[in-house]
Structure formats: structure tokens, C-alpha cells
Amino acid sequence: xxxxxxxxxxxxxxxxxxxxxxxxxxxxxxxxxxxxxxxxxxxxxxxxxxxxxxxxxxxxxxxxxxxxxxxxxxxxxxxxxxxxxxxxxxxxxxxxxxxxxxxxxxxxxxxxxxxxxxxxxxxxxxxxx
Numbered sequence: 001x002x003x004x005x006x007x008x009x010x011x012x013x014x015x016x017x018x019x020x021x022x023x024x025x026x027x028x029x030x031x032x033x034x035x036x037x038x039x040x041x042x043x044x045x046x047x048x049x050x051x052x053x054x055x056x057x058x059x060x061x062x063x064x065x066x067x068x069x070x071x072x073x074x075x076x077x078x079x080x081x082x083x084x085x086x087x088x089x090x091x092x093x094x095x096x097x098x099x100x101x102x103x104x105x106x107x108x109x110x111x112x113x114x115x116x117x118x119x120x121x122x123x124x125x126x127x128x129x
Contacts, residue, residue, distance in 0.1 A: 009115075009124050013069060014059040016111050020051055022104045023076070029097070063128040070119055073112050080105045080112075 005012065024047050031040040054072075057065035083105060092098050118124060 005118060006121060006123050006127075009118050009127075010059055010061050013066075013115060013119065014055050016108075016115060017051065017055045017058065017069070019104065019108050019111075020072070020076075021048065023108075024048055024051065026101055026104075061128045063125075066119055066125075066128045070116060073116050073119075077109060077112050077116070080109045084109070 024044055027047070028040045028044040031043055054065055054068060058069055084102065087102060092102065
């Protein structure tokens, strides 16, 4: 099973990375409240385009994009862990958007940690070279 995951890690990573679009949507709502519609749409469009290019390049096993993916995942693991810890310690409101954000971030976090481990495996690194 682990060998199958290592062989298809580009597919797993590409499909998993589509969940980051949810994070872009959450960010757009925050930007909408603070900076307005124009900034929110521009930031969402720019980040969505960059994420789409990243997904395609990871699918085609580009080593530079594997490193970018690891950087994004490392940043997101730290951010999600601190967000979830803060939510558990201090509570959260009963807003459905907050519940959705917690569920999505927990799901992403549960997939991200093992995926980061597999993306740093020597066999995977040579496959992406």
C-alpha cells in the first residue's frame, strides 16, 4: 500500500490540493469585510490561478513545485493547528460558516501531515526530479 501511495503521490497531492480552494474562499470573505469587494475578488482570482498552476505542475511531477507544495503545506499545518487549538481553547460561535471552516481545516490537516511525510521520502524526491 505504501508503495502504491509513493508511485501515485503526484495524483494524491494534486487531488488533495484542490481543498485549498476552500481556504481561498474563506480568505475572500475576510477580505470582503475588511477591504471590500474589489480587493477580495482580485486576491481570490490571483490565488486561484496560482493554485491551479501549482496543481497542474505537481501532477506532472515538477520538483520545484513539490518544494512549493511542501512550503504551502508547512505553513498551512502551523496555521490550521493554531486556529484549531484557539477554537478548542476559547470556543467558537454557532455560525455555520465557522463550523464549516473548522471541519474543512481539520480534514485538510489530517491529510496534510502524512502527505508531507510522503513528499519528503527519498523515492518520491527522485521521482519528481
